[in-house]
Amino acid sequence: MQVQDVVVAWGRILTGRAPLLSIEITRECPLHCPGCYAYGESHLAGEAQLKDLTDFKGDELVRRVLALVDRHKPLHVSLVGGEPLMRKRELDQILPALSRRRIFTMLVTSGVIPLPAEWSDLPRVTIAVSIDGLPEHHNVRRAPATYERILRNAGEIRHNVHLTITRPMVQDDAYLDGYMNFWSGRANVRNIWTSVYTPQRGEQSPEMLTPAERERLGETLVQLAAKYPKMLMRPGVARAYVEPPENPRECTFAKMSVNYTADLKTRVEPCIFGGDPDCSQCGCAVSAGFHWMGNLPVKGPLNMRHIVNSSVAIGSVLGRFRPGFRELRWNDKKPVQSITDSPLVQIAKAATAPDDRRAS
Ligand code: SF4
Numbered sequence: 001m002q003v004q005d006v007v008v009a010w011g012r013i014l015t016g017r018a019p020l021l022s023i024e025i026t027r028e029c030p031l032h033c034p035g036c037y038a039y040g041e042s043h044l045a046g047e048a049q050l051k052d053l054t055d056f057k058g059d060e061l062v063r064r065v066l067a068l069v070d071r072h073k074p075l076h077v078s079l080v081g082g083e084p085l086m087r088k089r090e091l092d093q094i095l096p097a098l099s100r101r102r103i104f105t106m107l108v109t110s111g112v113i114p115l116p117a118e119w120s121d122l123p124r125v126t127i128a129v130s131i132d133g134l135p136e137h138h139n140v141r142r143a144p145a146t147y148e149r150i151l152r153n154a155g156e157i158r159h160n161v162h163l164t165i166t167r168p169m170v171q172d173d174a175y176l177d178g179y180m181n182f183w184s185g186r187a188n189v190r191n192i193w194t195s196v197y198t199p200q201r202g203e204q205s206p207e208m209l210t211p212a213e214r215e216r217l218g219e220t221l222v223q224l225a226a227k228y229p230k231m232l233m234r235p236g237v238a239r240a241y242v243e244p245p246e247n248p249r250e251c252t253f254a255k256m257s258v259n260y261t262a263d264l265k266t267r268v269e270p271c272i273f274g275g276d277p278d279c280s281q282c283g284c285a286v287s288a289g290f291h292w293m294g295n296l297p298v299k300g301p302l303n304m305r306h307i308v309n310s311s312v313a314i315g316s317v318l319g320r321f322r323p324g325f326r327e328l329r330w331n332d333k334k335p336v337q338s339i340t341d342s343p344l345v346q347i348a349k350a351a352t353a354p355d356d357r358r359a360s
C-alpha cells in the first residue's frame with residue numbers, strides 16, 4: 001500500500017465509508033477446528049448461526065459480492081469463510097474483477113483445497129494460508145488440512161502464512177522458533193504473520209494465554225522477527241498484544257472495517273470475531289497494527305488515534321448527505337459524536353485560542 005492509497009482511505013473515512021471490508025463468502029467448511037469463532041453460537045449476536053444461513057453460489061454469488069464491494073467502495077477486501085475455496089469457480093471471476101477495480105484483496109484459506117496458481121499472479125491479490133502450529137498441533141486441530149496436504153496443495157504457489165498462537169505453543173521457547181524456521185525456509189512463502197487466540201468474554205478454554213504468557217510472548221515475537229525477516233512484526237505491534245484496546249469503541253480496526261456473513265446482508269459485529277469478544281485479550285493482528293499506529297505521535301499532544309477518531313466523527317455526519325448512506329461502521333448505540341466534540345477539533349481549538357482563553 002502506498003501514500004496515495006492512505007490518502008484515498010482517509011478520503012473514504014471522511015465521507016462515512018469504511019476502508020476495510022470482510023466477507024464470509026460461504027458457510028461451508030470441511031474442517032471442524034476447535035475454537036473456530038465463525039461457527040461459534042454467538043458469532044452473529046445469537047440471531048442465527050453461520051451454518052444455518054442461506055448462502056449463494058454461481059453467478060448469483062459473483063454478482064452479489066461485487067455489488068457489495070461497489071456499494072462500500074473499500075480499499076481492501078478480505079474473503080474468508082467457512083472455507084472460501086468451496087467457491088473456487090466463483091472466485092475465478094471475483095478475484096480478477098477486484099484486481100481490475102484496483103482493490104487489495106486477501107483470500108484466507110485452510111489450504112485443504114489446491115490453490116490455483118493463476119490467483120497468486122493477480123496484482124493486489126494475496127493468498128493467506130492458516131497454519132496453526134507445528135504438525136503435532138496443527139494436524140490434530142485442522143484435519144484434514146494437514147501439513148502434508150497444505151504442502152501438496154500449495155506446491156510452488158506464492159502465499160503468506162498466518163498463525164494463530166494458542167496456549168500450548170508458548171509452553172516451550174523452541175516451539176515458535178521451529179515454526180518460523182520451517183515456514184520462512186520455504187521459497188514460495190512471502191510473509192508470515194501471527195495472531196493470538198482471542199476469546200469471547202467469560203470464555204475459559206485451553207487455547208487462551210495467561211497475562212504472564214502474553215507478556216513473555218510479546219518479547220519472543222520481537223526476537224523472532226529479528227531472526228526471521230519474513231515475519232511481519234514490530235515491537236509496537238507486539239506490545240499491542242499485551243495492551244490491546246479496552247473495548248470496541250477504542251478499537252481503530254472496528255471503526256475502520258465492516259464485515260458481512262454468508263447471506264451477504266447480516267453484519268458481523270463489532271469486528272471479524274463477532275459476538276462479544278474479550279478485547280482485553282484481543283490477539284487480532286490487524287487490530288494490533290492499528291492500535292500501534294494509533295499511538296504514533298503526529299504533533300504535540302496529537303496522535304494518529306485523534307486524527308482517526310475525528311475523521312470517523314466527521315464521516316458519520318457528512319455521510320448522511322450522501323444518497324443511500326447507511327451507517328457503515330460498528331454502532332456502539334451511543335449518540336453520534338459531534339464534530340466539535342472530536343479530539344482533533346478540541347486540540348485545534350486549544351492550539352489556536354488566544355492566550356487569555358487558553359488560561360481559563
Ligand atoms: S477452517 Fe476456518 S472456518 Fe473452517 S472450521 Fe476451521 S477456523 Fe472455522
Ligand code: SF4
Binds near residue numbers: 244253
Ligand atoms: S478486533 Fe477490536 S473489537 Fe475485536 S476483539 Fe480485538 S479489540 Fe475488540
